[in-house]
Amino acid sequence: MKKSRTECDLRSCLFCTAGKDDWQAVVRANRKILHVKKGDLIFAEGTPVTGVYFVYKGIVKIHKQWARHKQLILNFARSGEMIGYRGLGEEPIFPVSATVLQDAAICYIELPFFESSLETNHILTHALMKFFANALQAAEKRMRDLALMDVKGRVAETLLMLERKFGTDAAGFIDVSLKQQDMAAYAGTTYETFFRMLHELKAETIIEQKGKRILILDQNQLTRFIQVTPA
Amino acid sequence: MKKSRTECDLRSCLFCTAGKDDWQAVVRANRKILHVKKGDLIFAEGTPVTGVYFVYKGIVKIHKQWARHKQLILNFARSGEMIGYRGLGEEPIFPVSATVLQDAAICYIELPFFESSLETNHILTHALMKFFANALQAAEKRMRDLALMDVKGRVAETLLMLERKFGTDAAGFIDVSLKQQDMAAYAGTTYETFFRMLHELKAETIIEQKGKRILILDQNQLTRFIQVTPA
DNA sequence: CGCCGGTTTGAAGCCCGTCAATTCTGGTGG
DNA sequence: CCACCAGAATTGACGGGCTTCAAACCGGCG
Secondary structure: OOHHHHOOOOOOOHHHHOOOOOHHHHHHHHEEEEEEOOOOEEEOOOOEOOEEEEEEEEEEEEEEEEOOOEEEEEEEEOOOOEEOHHHHOOOOEOOOEEEEEEEEEEEEEEHHHHHHHHHHOHHHHHHHHHHHHHHHHHHHHHHHHHHHOOHHHHHHHHHHHHHHHHOEOOOOEEOOOOOHHHHHHHHOOOHHHHHHHHHHHHHOOOEEEEOOEEEEOOHHHHHHOOOOOOO | OOHHHHOOOOOOOHHHHOOOOOHHHHHHHHEEEEEEOOOOEEEOOOOEOOEEEEEEEEEEEEEEEEOOOEEEEEEEEOOOOEEOHHHHOOOOEOOOEEEEEEEEEEEEEEHHHHHHHHHHOHHHHHHHHHHHHHHHHHHHHHHHHHHHOOHHHHHHHHHHHHHHHHOEOOOOEEOOOOOHHHHHHHHOOOHHHHHHHHHHHHHOOOEEEEOOEEEEOOHHHHHHOOOOOOO
């Protein structure tokens, strides 16, 4: 097990950076490192919150369940991102689940330490407040998209999000490979429909596929499906 | 113009209460009171944020526009509630619009004062962080609902939300009267469909209507349409 | 080779959005 | 007090976008 896989440089995540001077040493002393594998459940909707998590390595999906065999993926988290923060509201119960999509190293901070940090580290509190404000904006934007946009637009949105979050490889392909099941669950549709949309987009030479990788050929065309306010 | 219409007792809103000692006096000195009428636009999506607002009286809807003649209502705000806080993220641009549904008195706090308050008043910052955390949870719950629930469920959810937010009168009717246009826009559907669902609910003696007022006869039946996780 | 999870494709149908026509209501002015 | 009008509520007909169900296909691996 290589060291680089587990050692956080403490510069990549919100919690580690939101403080001054000796803050990082404090974090270093209070974190735990967890190693989790593809398919593992990190925490489950409805269970008590005992701490917050930060992804050092790997990919994790945050999802909400719905009536047997249906789920909406709220977000994908990659290295540097915080998860479990959704449990910080009134009720200390997770409103979402987190499942590992690619073997991951997770930094775990226990809730008591985290909360006492908020008391003393005002920079952290402020950063977290800003973070939530941004997350709320993003969530409400997506709320509108899911409610009013047609499926094709949501698929387009999904692809653009994936490119933004995971970047592209040398050839321009989006640098992640997910089951279309999961991509569909993010777009809020079934995987059959998701596939059909990908097919259409390929027919229109807007995207290209090589195995599971997707190349966005024409971003403007893709954006056309997401027209929002005509004025 | 009665005094009671405009005087905030400074005990009802987050901003006024999140501080100690002489905090309320500071707020009193820095706020402005605005009187707005039904139909007025308080702020518009895409315009710069210059301050935050608190509703003292009246009802306001927070909405996001979509391709000409379509909008999703994110929330209704009544007395004591903060609006405009969605502009507190990275970009100082409103991601939503706010429109008056019932003549309102609004307390306005300019952004510079608000931000300097955050610097000095850590109780406020912490309260705001918690507030955002809760708002995010609610938003993501609704995200799932809009994505996966059928219209009937969303209508049920809308009615329950209205009852929760506005309470009921002596006879048990929900104590607010909105255009079904707006209720539909909250449920994420058209007003024709919304009406049909109301009709069905009446046929099943789950609700009753008197004018624009709605009485929920059987909350359990209503909740049945919102079944989420069957274990 | 044959199972197996995932992908692809086809066909059927219905939920729900759209359009259009009619009724209802509240407000306004004669 | 009533006629009148605009906006809202109500209702019906229609069509299509998506979901659902089911089955064929495919690549990998024991």
